Amino acid sequence: MQNGKETPKFIEPEEARIRWLKSFDSKAGRYFPSGFKAQDQTVGALLRGTLTVICARPGIGKTAFLFALAYRQARAGVQTYFYNLEMSVEGMWNRLACLQDESLRLKELNEEEISDEKKARLAELSAELVTFSPRFFESTEAREIFAAAQAAIEPSSQSVLFLDYIGLMTDRTIGPDRYKVVTEAARCLSELARRLNIPVVAAQQFNQAIEGRSDKIPNLSDLADSAEISKTASMVLALTREEDDILNVFCMKNRNGPMRVSYGLRFDGPRVAVEDWK
Amino acid sequence: MRKRMIDPGFWNDSKVIKLSIPARLLYVGLWQYADDEGFFLDDIPAIKRTLFPDQKFDVQGSFTELHGFLTEYSVSPHGRAYQITHFCDWQKLNRPTPSKIKPFCTLTESSLNPHGVLTEDSLRTHSEEKRIEEKGREAGSTESDKLIPDSLFTNEEPKSDPPNSPPSSKKKKTVPRRAGIPPELQPSVSRIVGKINELAGAHYHEDRPGALKTLLARLNGGETEADCLAVVEDRWQKWGADKTMIEHFNPTTLFREENFAKYLANAQRNGNGNASSKVEFLDNDRVRVDGFTMSRADYERRYAKRQRDA
Numbered sequence: 001m002q003n004g005k006e007t008p009k010f011i012e013p014e015e016a017r018i019r020w021l022k023s024f025d026s027k028a029g030r031y032f033p034s035g036f037k038a039q040d041q042t043v044g045a046l047l048r049g050t051l052t053v054i055c056a057r058p059g060i061g062k063t064a065f066l067f068a069l070a071y072r073q074a075r076a077g078v079q080t081y082f083y084n085l086e087m088s089v090e091g092m093w094n095r096l097a098c099l100q101d102e103s104l105r106l107k108e109l110n111e112e113e114i115s116d117e118k119k120a121r122l123a124e125l126s127a128e129l130v131t132f133s134p135r136f137f138e139s140t141e142a143r144e145i146f147a148a149a150q151a152a153i154e155p156s157s158q159s160v161l162f163l164d165y166i167g168l169m170t171d172r173t174i175g176p177d178r179y180k181v182v183t184e185a186a187r188c189l190s191e192l193a194r195r196l197n198i199p200v201v202a203a204q205q206f207n208q209a210i211e212g213r214s215d216k217i218p219n220l221s222d223l224a225d226s227a228e229i230s231k232t233a234s235m236v237l238a239l240t241r242e243e244d245d246i247l248n249v250f251c252m253k254n255r256n257g258p259m260r261v262s263y264g265l266r267f268d269g270p271r272v273a274v275e276d277w278k
Numbered sequence: 279m280r281k282r283m284i285d286p287g288f289w290n291d292s293k294v295i296k297l298s299i300p301a302r303l304l305y306v307g308l309w310q311y312a313d314d315e316g317f318f319l320d321d322i323p324a325i326k327r328t329l330f331p332d333q334k335f336d337v338q339g340s341f342t343e344l345h346g347f348l349t350e351y352s353v354s355p356h357g358r359a360y361q362i363t364h365f366c367d368w369q370k371l372n373r374p375t376p377s378k379i380k381p382f383c384t385l386t387e388s389s390l391n392p393h394g395v396l397t398e399d400s401l402r403t404h405s406e407e408k409r410i411e412e413k414g415r416e417a418g419s420t421e422s423d424k425l426i427p428d429s430l431f432t433n434e435e436p437k438s439d440p441p442n443s444p445p446s447s448k449k450k451k452t453v454p455r456r457a458g459i460p461p462e463l464q465p466s467v468s469r470i471v472g473k474i475n476e477l478a479g480a481h482y483h484e485d486r487p488g489a490l491k492t493l494l495a496r497l498n499g500g501e502t503e504a505d506c507l508a509v510v511e512d513r514w515q516k517w518g519a520d521k522t523m524i525e526h527f528n529p530t531t532l533f534r535e536e537n538f539a540k541y542l543a544n545a546q547r548n549g550n551g552n553a554s555s556k557v558e559f560l561d562n563d564r565v566r567v568d569g570f571t572m573s574r575a576d577y578e579r580r581y582a583k584r585q586r587d588a
Binding site for chain 1: 567568569570571572573576579580
């Protein structure tokens with residue numbers, strides 16, 4: 001004991017062995033299939049205690065991809081927490097409705113007059129959706145985000161946390177320095193994943209460098225704001241879309257599996273939905 | 279051994295294509311082996327050691343084939359030397375080192391080339407030729423014929439290429455003065471100029487070769503269209519938003535000889551200049567595209583059509 005605090009100790013091999021064997025007995029799943037066959041086969045499932053970063057230029061489909069991942073987790077019975085720093089809950093529900101009902105179009109929900117008949121249909125749909133909807137959190141303040149996560153999520157539970165996107169996080173204690181805010185946020189997200197022992201999936205923007213390159217192949221150095229994101233993340237997936245209906249996913253970093261691999265997903269523009277190829 | 283340029287026109291030159299492949303390779307090798315005025319000593323074992331150290335290669339046989347491309351000199355007291363005829367037409371050197379062999383050379387009987395008697399023009403260096411060209415222009419002469427060294431003329435048929443005559447790119451060089459852009463360069467020039475216009479909202483005309491002089495010089499000098507486009511894209515990224523620099527975004531500056539290599543190196547460092555994907559087909563129905571591995575089905579869906587279209 002030193003000043004009333006316990007001295008930090010090394011984990012003895014025997015204790016590590018027990019913990020390791022225990023992890024196989026755990027009722028909670030050790031990994032979370034992403035719900036995309038192409039992703040699970042190519043880069044593997046989402047693992048506990050890891051931070052996965054999804055990055056792309058604006059308008060490519062980061063939110064669509066992230067939300068499609070969250071939707072698939074929710075459908076698989078996983079508790080899903082979604083920090084939407086960019087969009088309102090109503091906007092996210094519009095997307096959720098489009099994911100659930102293939103006949104719906106996002107434009108129709110956003111802009112068109114909804115008839116009473118349609119409203120009744122949407123009310124019915126909402127009863128289904130409520131079981132698949134992630135829990136949303138709208139504040140951008142980093143400390144509130146982490147506090148809410150630690151309060152709501154039980155460590156090692158069947159939960160996945162999503163954040164859209166790191167660059168929008170703010171930190172009152174740091175101020176307007178984007179580099180410091182994002183660096184700190186990346187570290188905290190990684191720490192949060194480790195402490196809660198759940199997968200954390202966060203989006204981040206690419207800077208403009210990729211726009212000027214003729215090959216449009218992303219690099220880790222294209223990540224905007226801070227290089228800390230690529231250092232702390234266990235997996236970095238980059239998205240590009242050269243054809244309207246194809247979302248290219250490049251695995252730029254993968255601590256626990258193959259990297260420099262790529263797969264394609266189908267991007268349904270009118271529904272803003274991302275799906276496996278049939 | 280020195281770094282040299284290979285003119286794209288070399289491979290399709292009517293005289294070069296009559297040579298065997300080994301002789302063509304030896305010819306290119308001799309450009310590097312020769313000094314900056316195209317001279318080298320007649321030492322076949324040394325040439326073989328330098329150019330083809332580990333290969334079984336009949337240098338003597340290929341050398342004989344190149345007879346029409348070389349001018350023979352005797353070097354006192356008993357040696358021989360050769361000069362690559364029209365070396366300066368194929369190689370544009372900024373600051374050529376004066377030949378140490380040339381002062382000791384005297385013409386032999388076999389120096390008479392198929393065009394007739396070898397004249398002093400054949401011995402002119404590139405800079406001397408340029409000086410003469412400029413003088414001609416200053417004197418108000420626009421007749422391109424006067425820019426062609428006398429050694430390029432045949433006594434019998436001035437317009438046709440006599441057999442075994444050395445490649446005469448001098449003729450090619452004079453064509454743009456009369457007819458604008460050479461037809462084989464027109465598609466490339468069109469795409470490059472189109473890119474500049476598209477990015478900068480400019481209106482450069484590809485039928486006005488005056489403004490495209492440096493671009494034509496680069497393309498004639500062996501730079502590829504892809505390299506030129508990479509420089510255009512990279513410079514636009516650098517200068518596009520800079521009010522001071524944007525005025526330099528023009529073909530003359532972009533392709534000026536002293537700038538181009540630097541710009542190209544920057545473009546390659548910044549990842550520009552690899553427009554087409556590198557595709558490797560692997561085992562187990564896997565394909566690697568630009569360093570990323572994917573399934574064959576995925577490749578077919580995402581890339582194959584685009585590659586075919588390209």
